[in-house]
Amino acid sequence: MSYDLAVPFEATVRWIKKETRDTATYALKINARDIAKAYAFQPGQFNMLCVPGIGEAPISISSAPSDHEILHTVRVAGDVTTHLSRLSPGDVIGMRGPFGNSWPLEEVEDRDLLIIAGGLGIAPLRSVIRHILSEGRSKKSSACPLPGRKFILYGAKTPKDIVFRDEFPRYKDTFQVWLTVDKADPEETWKGEVGLIPALMKHVSFNPLKSIVFMCGPEVMMHILAKDLTARGIPAEKIFISMERNMNCGMGFCGHCLFGPVFVCKDGPIFRLSQIAEFWDIREI
Amino acid sequence: MSTVIVAKEDLGRIFENLKAAFRVIGPVLEGDVVVLGELDDLARMPSGRRDRQGPGMYRLGDVTDSKIFSFSIGPDSFKRFLHPPLREEYTFKKSKKRLQIQAIPPSGHDMRTAFFGMRACDLAALKLLDKVFLKGPVQDNHYALLRQNAFIVAVPCVRPGDNCFCSSMHTGPDVRDGYDLSLTELDGFFVVETGSAEGKALLDGVPARPAGPDEEAQKAATLDRCRELMKKSINVRALPRVIDNNLDHPRWADIAARCLGCGNCTQVCPTCFCTTGYDHIPLSCLSRKTSERCGSRRRAWDSCFSINFARVHGGNFRPSRRARFRQWMAHKLAYWIHQFGTPGCVGCGRCITWCPVGIDLTQELEALSATRTAP
Numbered sequence: 001m002s003y004d005l006a007v008p009f010e011a012t013v014r015w016i017k018k019e020t021r022d023t024a025t026y027a028l029k030i031n032a033r034d035i036a037k038a039y040a041f042q043p044g045q046f047n048m049l050c051v052p053g054i055g056e057a058p059i060s061i062s063s064a065p066s067d068h069e070i071l072h073t074v075r076v077a078g079d080v081t082t083h084l085s086r087l088s089p090g091d092v093i094g095m096r097g098p099f100g101n102s103w104p105l106e107e108v109e110d111r112d113l114l115i116i117a118g119g120l121g122i123a124p125l126r127s128v129i130r131h132i133l134s135e136g137r138s139k140k141s142s143a144c145p146l147p148g149r150k151f152i153l154y155g156a157k158t159p160k161d162i163v164f165r166d167e168f169p170r171y172k173d174t175f176q177v178w179l180t181v182d183k184a185d186p187e188e189t190w191k192g193e194v195g196l197i198p199a200l201m202k203h204v205s206f207n208p209l210k211s212i213v214f215m216c217g218p219e220v221m222m223h224i225l226a227k228d229l230t231a232r233g234i235p236a237e238k239i240f241i242s243m244e245r246n247m248n249c250g251m252g253f254c255g256h257c258l259f260g261p262v263f264v265c266k267d268g269p270i271f272r273l274s275q276i277a278e279f280w281d282i283r284e285i
Numbered sequence: 286m287s288t289v290i291v292a293k294e295d296l297g298r299i300f301e302n303l304k305a306a307f308r309v310i311g312p313v314l315e316g317d318v319v320v321l322g323e324l325d326d327l328a329r330m331p332s333g334r335r336d337r338q339g340p341g342m343y344r345l346g347d348v349t350d351s352k353i354f355s356f357s358i359g360p361d362s363f364k365r366f367l368h369p370p371l372r373e374e375y376t377f378k379k380s381k382k383r384l385q386i387q388a389i390p391p392s393g394h395d396m397r398t399a400f401f402g403m404r405a406c407d408l409a410a411l412k413l414l415d416k417v418f419l420k421g422p423v424q425d426n427h428y429a430l431l432r433q434n435a436f437i438v439a440v441p442c443v444r445p446g447d448n449c450f451c452s453s454m455h456t457g458p459d460v461r462d463g464y465d466l467s468l469t470e471l472d473g474f475f476v477v478e479t480g481s482a483e484g485k486a487l488l489d490g491v492p493a494r495p496a497g498p499d500e501e502a503q504k505a506a507t508l509d510r511c512r513e514l515m516k517k518s519i520n521v522r523a524l525p526r527v528i529d530n531n532l533d534h535p536r537w538a539d540i541a542a543r544c545l546g547c548g549n550c551t552q553v554c555p556t557c558f559c560t561t562g563y564d565h566i567p568l569s570c571l572s573r574k575t576s577e578r579c580g581s582r583r584r585a586w587d588s589c590f591s592i593n594f595a596r597v598h599g600g601n602f603r604p605s606r607r608a609r610f611r612q613w614m615a616h617k618l619a620y621w622i623h624q625f626g627t628p629g630c631v632g633c634g635r636c637i638t639w640c641p642v643g644i645d646l647t648q649e650l651e652a653l654s655a656t657r658t659a660p
Contacts, residue, residue: 005423007375010384052377052384053564053578077598091576092384094377246597248562251423254587255559256594258616261623266421282532284608 002038005251008050008094009035013087014069019163023075023120024085025062028095030070041065042102043127044242044270047072048250050094051083058247058265061098062123064130066138073123073163099250100269103128103214104240111238112149112206115175116197116225118217119156122163124242124269125216133174148211151204152177155197155221159190178203197221198228208233216242223280226273239273260285287485289493290500291475296353296468298491299477300327303399306487307436310366311401312356317345319359321366324401331356338447338634340643354402354470357446360639362407362555363400366393367431368414370586374427374562378579389581394430402440403464405457406449406633410555411437412463416625417558436483439464443471443507445515448634450647453518456631458511469504476504517634517647523654524628525619531653532615540649541607543642548588550636550644551613556621556629559594561587589613614646 003009011028018024030036041047041061049072050056057080063071076085087093105128117125129152135145152175156162159181168177178200180193193200211234215222222241230236245257245264257264260279262271279285291299303309304325311324314331324330333348336356345356369391378385403411415432418425442449442458451457460467465484469476476496479485520527551557566580587594589612595602603609621629630646637645 004388004426006426007388008377008386010386012382052379053566053580055564056562081598090382092379092382094384094386244597245602246595249560249584251425252421253418253425253558254561254584255589255616256561256587258589258595258612258620261620263624266423278529279532284603284605284611285532 003035005096005099006249008048008056008096010092011070011095013089013091013093015089016087019073019165020161023073023163025071025073026084026087028070028072028093030095031092039070039098041070041098043105043131044102044124045098045100046124046247046250046269047095047097048099048247049074049080049084050096051080052094054083055080056094056096056248057081057084058099058250060124060127060242060269062126064127064134066134067130073120073126075120096250099247099265101267103270105131107238108146108148108212110147110210112151112211113146114151114153114204114206114211114213114215114229116153116213116215116217117155118197118221119161120163121215121217121221121242122154123216125152125214126164126167128214129171129175133171136174149206150175151206153180153197153200153204154178155180155182155200155217157182158185159188159192160185176204197225201228201232209235211238213239214242215240219244226277226280230273236274236277237272240270241273241276242270243268243276245269287479288496288501289477289488290496291468291477291488291491291493293353293470293473293475295492296475297327299466299468299487300401302487302489302491303401303436303438307397307399308393309399309401310363312359314345318343319345319356319361321359321361321363321400327353330402336446338638340448340637340645341640342643343638352443352470354440354443354468357442357444357449358404358406358633358635360553360635362553362633362635363403363411363435364414364555364557366398366400367411367435368418368428368558372427372584374582374584376579376581377564379577381576391427391431394427394434397434397436398431399436399438401438402468403437404440404442404633405460406451406631407555408437408439408460408463409451409454409456409631410633413556413621413625413627413629413631414558437464437466437480438484439467441467441469441508443469443511445511446634446638448517448637448645449515449632450517450519450634451632452512452515454521454628454630454632459508469507471500471503471507474500476500517637517645519618519630519632519647519650520654521628525622527650527654528615528619532611534653536649536652537607537611539652540610540644541605543644544606544610545641546590546592546606546609547641548590549639549641551588551590552586553635553639554617555633555635556617556631557588557613559587559589560584561591589616614649617646618650
């Protein structure tokens with residue numbers, strides 16, 4: 001069965017978990033059985049969440065395909081996300097999707113994998129982290145599907161702004177996890193790093209020519225890191241960046257998300273640095 | 286498929302056949318401008334009148350010409366009919382625990398529509414929109430429904446409009462394919478080519494004789510002359526390089542100082558397809574309970590010149606007019622090539638005519654190609 005991607009389907013909020021003061025995770029269940037069955041997504045894709053009468057917002061899926069639930073981790077920013085924050089379990093919203101491409105797991109092979117996230121940029125990466133964990137579990141008997149070293153480098157504004165803070169310890173068996181904050185809260189006893197993500201690089205040792213990067217976060221952060229990582233010798237072909245633009249239709253028909261010659265909604269949101277490097281630096285592109 | 290000659294006075298017979306099978310959209314007058322509208326009588330066409338166009342200028346003259354298709358293109362194109370300025374996508378009705386959504390098919394989708402007198406540039410634009418809306422992994426259902434009911438009667442231009450440059454874009458003035466019927470108007474007769482079985486059927490009962498080599502040669506010579514008369518051109522071989530390499534050219538700031546940011550160019554352009562979707566709630570749908578709402582989802586033409594076109598929460602990716610103009614022109618002439626394999630410009634010149642300050646795309650491109658001087 002296929003369904004119309006231009007028309008939302010009904011989804012019920014099953015539970016809501018507050019992550020930080022302004023961010024929460026929403027578990028959604030697609031109500032129509034045939035659509036729920038046909039709906040399939042890959043790590044890195046996004047949905048349009050529709051609050052009828054208010055509008056739609058493109059939101060990354062923060063769960064993995066194997067999780068059997070569709071999670072969205074949303075920060076209150078505009079009209080739609082403000083209304084999402086007023087929902088309670090049992091309420092219904094509309095949803096369209098999934099849209100966009102996914103993290104290129106097939107290119108990881110035996111490379112060292114650096115997962116780099118800033119702020120809420122962790123949401124689409126949580127999907128791939130959990131996907132890798134579940135792949136590891138399901139193939140316990142044979143060799144690990146991704147034998148290279150695996151790192152998670154995550155930066156947030158303050159310790160209170162760390163999204164999925166309770167989950168990072170669980171990732172430590174598979175990933176080397178490094179967290180940093182721009183500013184430690186005086187009242188909290190933050191023992192981790194303070195500073196920007198490039199400052200974490202001193203802790204991680206990887207083979208640049210045999211590394212691959214999945215990155216999502218504020219564009220300034222990704223700009224700085226893209227320069228830093230290429231300077232360390234990681235080829236631009238192996239640096240993948242998840243971009244944000246004003247996605248309105250999700251299918252490449254409305255033109256809002258044009259980013260130079262690419263449509264972020266259908267050609268992205270994940271791009272190879274080498275694909276966008278030529279125009280990424282141009283102001284107001 | 287086949288080429289026949291139909292006398293000028295027998296065009297009415299073709300038109301009657303057309304009218305019997307289709308709703309006909311053709312050139313009509315509105316406030317001394319040639320636009321497209323429902324055409325039920327050939328006599329309603331502004332035949333014999335010629336237009337003068339310039340940057341930011343359009344004037345329709347008196348009847349001076351013996352040709353039926355004496356006028357060139359106005360601001361309207363088929364785009365308004367196949368990709369309407371406003372459409373309703375679905376209705377919604379929401380209560381606390383239930384959301385009902387009903388998709389709405391486009392109005393007029395069950396009606397066969399013939400476009401009478403479509404010029405080569407618009408036919409090329411139609412093929413481009415087909416690429417955008419039908420050839421990707423996902424189809425635009427509204428466009429697909431309207432498009433499949435479209436019937437094209439093309440009319441190659443025998444004389445160019447003053448702002449035309451289709452010849453340099455390789456999109457005209459001749460039409461090669463994609464039409465059902467093509468009517469080339471020569472002196473006293475039409476060279477009629479059929480592009481489909483349905484087009485051929487329209488010639489039933491119309492006095493016609495096979496075209497001879499003389500008439501074919503006359504048609505070719507007339508179209509060649511039309512090419513020669515075209516005043517404007519674009520060096521299409523320099524695309525997309527000229528744009529890609531000059532995205533920080535000082536000329537963009539110079540254009541921005543003249544551009545009003547009105548977006549006229551994007552509205553008259555037959556290939557500009559950008560839209561914005563929004564929820565529409567009529568007053569009758571308002572309820573005291575905030576959890577109850579009903580309304581519809583609408584999608585309306587938008588423009589990359591709109592100030593909030595590239596806005597996301599916390600910022601606008603293109604706050605300056607310089608960037609917004611650049612976005613339009615770069616998309617048209619360069620990005621489109623990367624995305625769809627051909628430029629998004631068909632050389633119709635509408636953006637030049639209908640720009641209130643007369644910004645001329647062909648001249649701006651030339652300025653961008655010229656040797657750079659320090660800003």
